[in-house]
Amino acid sequence: MKTVIIKYNAGNIRSVLFALERLGVEGVVTDDPEEIRAADKVIFPGVGEASSAMRYLKERKLDQLITSLEQPVLGICLGMQLMCKYSEENDTPCMGIFDVDVKKFTSPVDNLLKIPQIGWNNITxxxxxxxxxxxxxxxxxxVHSYYAALGADTVATANYVINYSAALQKDNFYAVQFHPEKSATEGAKILENFLKL
Structure with missing residues (x-):
């Protein structure tokens, strides 16, 4: 089984590679279209800012490549947000795989919750x-300041200031806002389940 991690200017690649190694899987990091197309599983991680990441993807036509893939694809964090329709982060049109918008958390009145959300939160x-x-x-x-709204493709929910999509799924596209590679046993199980799809 060939598992590819898409290489681009916003990838949190090393921690994903280590998580795959712990599961006995060797990941290949590449931005080569043919290698990505030939993979059995594709992981699209991301940490960073939406508009510069989308610009990079578009310049290399990686956005078109990702949306055309037919094997299981897993977006993580910013990767998930870029798979949505639109992000409020610097007014960024995204790939539109999931028909939801990405919005910025707004500070609650009591200011007890800090933005960005950093740390552990439960999913339901x-x-x-x-x-x-x-x-x-x-x-x-x-770890995020922006969230994907709830929608028809929501397959897990979290709450921080508001209820939002902790995970999305449509056809062969899967995405999570959290970092499964940093989420202990349950996170490893999610990666393992994805690899078995």
Missing amino acids: GLYSTMFEHVPENSYMYF
Whole structure:
């Protein structure tokens, strides 16, 4: 089985590679279209800013490549947000795989919750083969200032200031806002489930 991690200017690639190694899988990091197309599984991670990441993807036509893929694809964090329709972060049109917008958290009145959300938060409403044997209310590790709204493709929910999509799925496209590679046993199980799809 060939697992490819898409290389671009916003990838949090090393931690994903280590997480795959712990599962006995060797990931290949590449931006080569033929190598990506030939993969059995594709992981699209991301940390950073939406508009510069989308610009980089478009310049290399990686956005068109990603949306055309037919094998299982997993977006992580910014990768998930770029798979949505639009991001409020610097007014950025994204890939539109998921028909939801990405919005910025607004400070709640009591100011008890800091933005960005950094740390552990539980996920609920788990509805995907990606979450097989992952308990409801499992805690995952999040780092983000922007969130994907709830929509028809939402397959897990989290709450921070507001209820939002912790995970999305449509056809062969899967995406999570949290970092499964940093989310202990349950995060590893999600990656393992994805690799078994």
